[in-house]
Amino acid sequence: MAPFVVYDIISENTNLLLAFFIGIGFGFILEQAGFSSSRKLAGVFYGYDAVVLKVFFTAAIVGMLGLLFFSLFGWVDMSVIYVNETYLYSAIVGGVIMGAGFIMGGYCPGTSFCAATIGKIDAIVFIGGMFLGVFIFGEGYPLWKNLYMAEYMGFPKISEFFGINEGIFVLLAIVAAVLMFWGAEWAEKKFPREEY
Amino acid sequence: MNPYLAGVLLGLVVLSANMISGRGLGASGAVKSAIVTTVDAVAPAHTESSEYYVMAKGTHGNPLNNWLVYQVLGVLVGAFLSGVLARRLTWKVEHSPKITSKTRLVFALAGGVLFGFGSQLGRGCTSGAALSGMAVFSLGGFITMAAIFGTAFALAYFFRKLWI
Incomplete structure (x- = not known):
């Protein structure tokens, strides 16, 4: 039964070693997808290259679908899988600040690590x-502590929030993703760039 | 690599992290671990007196015992290997021909500061909060994802000279 480390199938040390190999897969795929280029990443916001949208939403759906099936097969105990907690205000304000950082800096943390390894000085x-x-x-934590801790909602799942079954939610997410992919392919033809 | 294939493979990596370790991927958490450890080493009395550092030491204190630190070390190795295979290793400041390298670096620094700050407030970045959060159906993950991409889209017009 998964998660392997919780069910003592692997030890804590093996878990840390495997984290390293999981990271290798993560970094290799991001770099192969072209995420080591800030102008390619920023392309999604101008339509000329939507690789971010395609990779990101495909990965999210494969992750969701995989965990859903594996839990239905009884392979994974979802009750011990870490579900990110939700503090409503900090999730929104933090996301807004990160979005501003993304369009100004051209990277997110994971992609900046990839780009740095291949020599991108930016x-x-x-x-x-x-x-x-x-x-x-x-250092300034007392100044934003109230915002950081406000509107704690626990560990809600988005499917519970909308009062629908997880399977139905994934189905809707897949439909939404296909529509976005269609829009992305259209945008890439509509706003082409030769070189960037 | 075909982006949809890359997406499927990345999804399988997220899935294996959950199956093996019961958690998702991350990136900014390793930076937090490095900062907390450094501040604690330089000024231990300061960290003891700060509510935030005491809290962060509990979860991100020892980098040698931190899952995310090992995972990010792997990211560096994996991306480097991919860059070697694709022959992409080169020192470069990548920017639009409309701006200078200096402008690019100033905005890269500002963007990094904002992303670092935002990832702490939002309890994770694009990897940890958005992607991994979405994979486990976290409401917060979806909200953070929408806020990141929505804001970047909304501001894209004002920063267009940096990219196009």
């Missing part, structure tokens, strides 16, 4: 900024 500077940003958050 990515190395972005990472420096990220350390500074985390440090500022830590």
Whole structure:
């Protein structure tokens, strides 16, 4: 039964070793998909390259569908899988600040690590900024503590929130993703760029 | 690599992290771990007196015992291997021909500061909160994802010179 580390199929140390290999897969795929280029990443916001949208939503759906099936097969105990907690206000405001960082900096944390390893100096500077940003958050914590802790909702699932079955939710997500992919392919033809 | 194939493979990586370790992927959490450890090493009295650092030390304290730190080390290795195979290793400041390298680096720094700060407030970044959160149906994951992409879309017009 999964998760393997919770069910003592693997030890804590093996778990950390496997984290390293999971990371190798993560980094390799991001770089192969072209996520080590900020102008390619930013392309999704101007329509000329929607690779971010295609990779991101395909991955989210494969993850959701996989966990849903594996739990139905009885292979994974979903009650011990970490579900991100929801603090409504900080989730929104944090996301808005990250979105501004994305369009200004051209990377998100994971993609900046990938880009830095292949020599992108802008990515190395972005990472420096990220350390500074985390440090500022830590040092000024009393100033934003109230926002950080406001509107705690526990660990709600989006399917519960809408009062529908998880399977129906995934089906709707797949329909939405296919429509977005169709829009993405259209945008790439409509706003082409030769070189970036 | 075909983006849809890359998406399926990335989804399988998210799935294996959940099956093996009962958790999703991440990136900004490793930065948090590094910051908390460094601040604690330089000024231990300061971290003891800060509510935030005491809290963060509990979850991100020892980097040698932190899942995300090992995972991010793997990301560096994996991306480097891919770059070697694709012959993409080169020192470069990537920017639109309309701006200088200096402008690009100033905005990269500002963007990094905002992303670092936002990832702490939002309890995770595009990997940890948005992608991994969505995979486990977390409401917060979907909200953060929508806020990140919605804001970047809304601001795209104002920063267009940086990219196109």
